[in-house]
Amino acid sequence: MNKPLGTFVVANDNLVSEMERWEAETRGPFVSQHPERRDPFVTQSLKWPIKPLYTPADLDAVGFDYLTDLGFPGEYPYTRSTRPNGHRSDFWTMTQVTGFGKGEDWAKRARYMLDQGLSGLILEYDLATTNGYDSDDPMVEGEVGRAGMALDSLEDLEAAFDLPFDKLKYLMSVCNAPQPVNLAMIIAALESKGVDPKDFVLHIVNGILIEYTCVGRYIYPPEHGLRIATDCIEYIIRNHPNWAPLSIIAAQLQPAKANPVQEIAFSLAIACAYIDATLERGFDIDTVAPYLNHFVVNVDMDFFEGICKFRAFRKCWARLMKERYGATSPEALKIRMMTSPTTIALTLQQPLNNIGRLAIMATACALGGAGEAMTTPLYDEAHALPAEDAIRVGAALQHIVAHETGVAETIDPLAGSYYVETLTRQMEDAVFEELEKVFAMGGATKAIEQGYFQRALGREQYERNKDIEEGRRKWVGVNHLKLEEEKREIEIFRLDDNMEEEQAAKVRGLRARRDQAAVDAALEKVREAARNGGNLVPPCLEAVKVYATHGELCNAMRDVFGVHTPDSQLSGV
Amino acid sequence: MTERPRRRLRVLLAKLGMDTHTVGITVIGHALREAGMEVIFTGLKQTPEMVVAAAIQEDVDVVGISTLSAGHTRSLPKLAHLLEEAGAGDKLLLAGGVIPEEDKPLLHDAGVDAMFTMGTDTRDIVRYLEEWWARRQAAEEVA
Numbered sequence: 001m002n003k004p005l006g007t008f009v010v011a012n013d014n015l016v017s018e019m020e021r022w023e024a025e026t027r028g029p030f031v032s033q034h035p036e037r038r039d040p041f042v043t044q045s046l047k048w049p050i051k052p053l054y055t056p057a058d059l060d061a062v063g064f065d066y067l068t069d070l071g072f073p074g075e076y077p078y079t080r081s082t083r084p085n086g087h088r089s090d091f092w093t094m095t096q097v098t099g100f101g102k103g104e105d106w107a108k109r110a111r112y113m114l115d116q117g118l119s120g121l122i123l124e125y126d127l128a129t130t131n132g133y134d135s136d137d138p139m140v141e142g143e144v145g146r147a148g149m150a151l152d153s154l155e156d157l158e159a160a161f162d163l164p165f166d167k168l169k170y171l172m173s174v175c176n177a178p179q180p181v182n183l184a185m186i187i188a189a190l191e192s193k194g195v196d197p198k199d200f201v202l203h204i205v206n207g208i209l210i211e212y213t214c215v216g217r218y219i220y221p222p223e224h225g226l227r228i229a230t231d232c233i234e235y236i237i238r239n240h241p242n243w244a245p246l247s248i249i250a251a252q253l254q255p256a257k258a259n260p261v262q263e264i265a266f267s268l269a270i271a272c273a274y275i276d277a278t279l280e281r282g283f284d285i286d287t288v289a290p291y292l293n294h295f296v297v298n299v300d301m302d303f304f305e306g307i308c309k310f311r312a313f314r315k316c317w318a319r320l321m322k323e324r325y326g327a328t329s330p331e332a333l334k335i336r337m338m339t340s341p342t343t344i345a346l347t348l349q350q351p352l353n354n355i356g357r358l359a360i361m362a363t364a365c366a367l368g369g370a371g372e373a374m375t376t377p378l379y380d381e382a383h384a385l386p387a388e389d390a391i392r393v394g395a396a397l398q399h400i401v402a403h404e405t406g407v408a409e410t411i412d413p414l415a416g417s418y419y420v421e422t423l424t425r426q427m428e429d430a431v432f433e434e435l436e437k438v439f440a441m442g443g444a445t446k447a448i449e450q451g452y453f454q455r456a457l458g459r460e461q462y463e464r465n466k467d468i469e470e471g472r473r474k475w476v477g478v479n480h481l482k483l484e485e486e487k488r489e490i491e492i493f494r495l496d497d498n499m500e501e502e503q504a505a506k507v508r509g510l511r512a513r514r515d516q517a518a519v520d521a522a523l524e525k526v527r528e529a530a531r532n533g534g535n536l537v538p539p540c541l542e543a544v545k546v547y548a549t550h551g552e553l554c555n556a557m558r559d560v561f562g563v564h565t566p567d568s569q570l571s572g573v
Numbered sequence: 574m575t576e577r578p579r580r581r582l583r584v585l586l587a588k589l590g591m592d593t594h595t596v597g598i599t600v601i602g603h604a605l606r607e608a609g610m611e612v613i614f615t616g617l618k619q620t621p622e623m624v625v626a627a628a629i630q631e632d633v634d635v636v637g638i639s640t641l642s643a644g645h646t647r648s649l650p651k652l653a654h655l656l657e658e659a660g661a662g663d664k665l666l667l668a669g670g671v672i673p674e675e676d677k678p679l680l681h682d683a684g685v686d687a688m689f690t691m692g693t694d695t696r697d698i699v700r701y702l703e704e705w706w707a708r709r710q711a712a713e714e715v716a
Contacts, residue, residue, distance in 0.1 A: 127591035127642065131618065139620070142644030143591045216593030216617050256596065348691070461596050462603035469694050478692070566616055573586060573595065573602040573614035 015057055027052065044302035044473070045259035045460075048426065054418035062425040069315075069425065073411045075330075077318040079311050079424070081369050082334040086411030087402075093170060093373040094398045095338070096391060099124030099148035101499055103159030106149040110163055112388065116395040120170035120373060123160070124148035125182075130217040132178045132554030136504035144500040151175075151182075152507040153549045157189035165195050170373075172203040172247065177219040179206050179232045181553040184540035203244040203294070206232050209270045209444055210249055212564070213453040214256035214572075219554060220561035222448050228536060228557070230277040235537040237283065237291055244294055246274055247338075250313075251298040255344045257460040260309040260427055264316055265434035266444070266453050267295060271317075273444040275325070285325040289332030293317065296375075298342040299364045301357060304423055307414060310339065310368030312427040319428075320435070337371030346381050349477035349486060354379035355393060362397055366407045367414055374398055454572030510547055518546040523556045530560035582706045585633040587615040587624045589640065589648045597670055597691070598639040604695035610702065621652040625659050633664065634709070635702065640670040646679060653684030665705060669693065 041050040051058070071077055074084030083089075096118055098109050110121055125148040128140035134152045135144045144150050149160060175182035183204055190197055208225040211218045218225060229246070236245035250258075250267040258266060271292060278288045297313060299306030317335035321327035341361030346354040358376055365374055376397055378390035386394075402408060414420045441447050448454070467473040474480040522543035529539045536557070543553055584605055586598050595617070602612045613631050615624060628636050636656070638649060649668055656662055668680065669689040677688055689698050 127593065131591050131593075133591075139618075140591055142647060143642060146642065214595070216595060458599045458603065461599045465600040465604075465695065469696065568602070568612070568614035568616075571595065571599075571614055571616055573599045573612075 015055060019053075019055060019057065043305050043423075044300060045257075045305060045464075046261060046427075048423075054422055056418060058418050058422045062422055062429075064421055064425055069421070070415060076322070076333055077315045078334055079315040080412035080415055082314060082336070082371070083411075087366075087370060087408040088411070091402045091408065092339075092370040093120045094118055094395065094402075095120035095122060095170070095172075095373050095375045096394055097122040097124055097375060097377075098386075098391075099126075099174075101145045101496070102150055102503055103156040104162070105145070105499075106160045107162040110160075110168075113391060113395070114164065114167045116392055117399065118395055119167065120172070121168060122172040122174065122375060124174050126150050127217070129550060130175055130177065132219045132551065132558070134507050134549050134551030135500065136507055137551055142500070144503050148174075150499075150503045151185070151550055152503070153510055153547050154185055154188050154192075154544050155506070155510060155547070157185050158192055161189050161193050161195075165193070165200060168200070170201045170203065172205060174205045174207075176205060176208045176211050176215075177217055177225065177228075178550065178554050179204060179208070180228060180235075180536040180540045181544070181550055183232050183235070183537055184544045185550070187541060188544050197240055198242060201243060202240070203247060204232060204236070205247045205249060206245060207247060207249050207252070209273060209448060210252050210267075212448045212566075213253065213266065213270070214258075214457055215252050218564050220557065221564045222445055224557075224561040225564075226273060226277055226445055227533075229274065230281065231536045233274065233278050233291065234281045235535055237278075237287070244291065246292050247294040247296055249296045251296040251340055251342070253457070254298040254300065254342055256457045257344075257464050258457055259460060260305050260312075261430040261434055262456060262460070263297075264309065264313050264427070264431045265438065266447075266456075268316060268320055268431070269435060269438040269444040269447065271295075272320070272324070272439075276443070285321070285327045286329040286332045289321050289325070289327050290329070290334075293332070293334065294336045294338070296338045296340060297371075298340050299361045299368070300342050301345045301361065303360065303364050304420060306361070306364040307368040308420055308423040308427055310337065310365075310371070311412070311415075311420075311424045312431065313337065314369070315424075315428055316431050319432075337369075338373040338375060339365035339368065339371050340375045341365065341377060343377045343381050346377065346379065347475065347477045348382040350483065351379050351383060353477055354381070355397070358394070358397055359400070362401045363405060363407060366401050366405070369412060370408065449570075451566070451570040451572065454566075454570060456572075458572030507549060511549070514547040519543070519548045519552070522546055522548050523552060526553060526556045527560055530557050580710075582610045582635065582702060583613070583631065583633040584610050584635040584637055584702070585613050585615065585624070585628050585631055586637045586639065587619050587627070588617045589619055589621065589624070589638060589652070590642070590644055591618065592640060592642040592644075593617055594639075594641040594670075597641065598637075601637065601639070601669065601695060601698065604699060605702070608699040608703070621648055621655050624652055625655045625661065628656065628664060629659060629661055634706070635665040635667060637667045637669065640668060640672065642671075645670075645672060646676055649680050649685055650683035657684065665702075669698075 070079045073081035073086055126145050127143045127147050128135055129151045133140045135150050206229050208229050212222050233245040236243050248267045248271050250263045253263045253266055274292050275288055314335050318333045321333050327333055341358050345357050376394040378386045378394045380387055380390045438447050468475055468479055471479055525539040526543055529536050586602055606612050615627050653666055666686050668685050672688050672690050
């Protein structure tokens with residue numbers, strides 16, 4: 001006879017005594033002959049003890065209940081999947097990050113990537129751009145076009161958007177502190193290319209709160225940072241309802257060594273700060289949440305921490321929206337995730353080993369439910385900007401996981417594993433405990449202003465490094481199976497050395513020939529909006545169209561907002 | 574006779590320019606503090622001028638720069654020169670992060686006293702600083 005669902009996991013009455021017998025008669029004597037290779041066994045980041053064996057008794061111990069903890073795919077609490085049919089109807093969108101050089105360089109690389117079977121792209125800008133400077137500013141000498149594409153004016157984006165827009169479904173733009181300037185430039189560039197904004201999805205990351213927490217590409221103090229971000233959110237909801245105005249890149253907390261509980265809790269607290277600020281603009285939660293539910297989530301090499309993190313993340317979002325905000329629409333209760341293998345598991349040493357690591361992590365992403373999209377870092381990541389070979393392998397890797405492994409053929413295939421369900425529940429409980437702490441501080445903005453997130457991550461960074469130095473954590477090529485002499489086994493990409501000077505000359509040339517009076521007037525309107533609380537996007541849009549530069553617009557806002565200068569305590573160093 | 578209490582080593586850690594990679598410098602900061610040193614971090618986006626001013630104002634013994642982006646071949650010699658010019662050339666100047674082998678002789682000649690690139694064990698850095706500090710204090714006591 002079939003068991004009813006509710007009793008799916010209930011441990012057999014004599015399970016516990018049978019376990020004790022097994023321990024005494026079978027495992028115990030074996031271990032005394034063959035000592036364990038680690039003491040204790042713990043999960044990689046959380047350092048939670050791992051038992052030798054998980055059974056239904058563990059599910060009983062955490063109070064697991066199938067219907068309330070898991071339910072069904074596409075339904076609350078979405079633990080198994082936010083998608084009613086998992087990935088049986090379609091795979092995740094396969095994307096990669098790219099950005100270097102000038103607009104033309106980016107367009108050429110983007111066309112190559114679209115030809116490799118990718119349909120979404122992530123546009124990264126250089127550190128001059130993301131920190132709010134033009135390419136000819138002495139502050140950014142040596143940085144132009146290095147960590148991403150150089151962007152000084154609308155001209156650069158027009159060059160970058162020389163693309164087949166019928167193949168490009170989706171573009172994510174990563175330019176957080178200067179977000180209204182960047183959003184305005186993209187809108188103007190799409191307009192000048194004749195792209196209908198309704199046929200295309202722009203996704204801005206708009207992730208200033210994570211910049212303060214760990215990435216560092218901030219300009220203005222946090223309260224102004226949040227207001228600027230909220231302006232962009234409001235503008236998109238009102239004017240481009242098919243676009244996405246925010247992505248919480250939990251995947252930036254993770255390389256800053258956030259453990260899975262911190263990663264989920266801090267990013268949910270950060271989401272709440274954006275939600276609260278957007279609700280104040282006169283929207284209700286069921287309207288707002290579907291715009292602010294995009295997360296990018298990494299996995300590290302601990303397979304099960306990664307898989308359980310995705311499952312717990314989906315459930316924690318759903319619970320938070322329901323319990324804290326009273327959201328009721330399914331679109332508000334569903335998190336949208338882009339998943340990714342982490343870069344921090346990759347090594348400089350023996351870089352081809354990274355292909356193995358990436359395959360394992362991409363498989364974990366798929367087993368954890370993958371979500372809307374997946375992006376893969378590349379095996380040469382630690383050496384230089386990606387070479388074309390690395391991009392091809394990175395794209396192929398996602399196709400291999402999707403088409404060759406069978407992991408996406410059934411929904412949430414690891415559900416019901418005693419270990420997976422125990423760990424998922426433990427994570428969920430710990431996340432809500434941590435969230436309570438942050439809410440008690442007054443929320444994410446306050447936690448950032450007090451340095452709480454920064455110090456917590458600083459401690460994790462130190463501990464992880466110590467584990468590696470002292471050999472508790474084995475890392476092939478770094479502290480295990482190290483080669484005495486290593487010759488570089490891959491080709492690396494080199495950026496043209498003249499690029500910086502050419503880009504700087506280009507922006508100087510532009511300033512000399514544009515209508516300066518129009519620029520000055522437009523910049524003043526931006527300052528005015530900054531001062532009087534008007535939405536910053538419309539005046540930025542006017543300004544970029546008369547070719548005010550990126551740095552000038554950022555400076556106009558610096559004039560009003562000032563700059564953020566955190567000390568040791570607030571930096572977590 | 575009571576022995577004069579030995580002063581704790583004071584270290585200024587800094588990041589120059591737009592380089593916002595802080596994991597390395599955070600790990601170093603924690604390791605040095607755990608070893609009993611006083612650590613002051615300038616924050617991000619510093620110019621060489623700002624670092625020199627902070628080094629003098631905080632009266633540190635050591636200035637440590639973490640660099641994970643291009644630009645170190647210009648900014649570090651400039652910093653060394655400015656320290657010298659400000660009469661602070663006796664401070665130990667260290668650099669860490671990503672510094673290609675071929676750049677090291679140039680930086681050394683320009684006044685960078687030691688370089689600890691990616692993958693250096695923090696215990697080696699602590700040992701180096703402790704030894705340097707012992708020598709420096711012995712020299713001060715003689716003088």
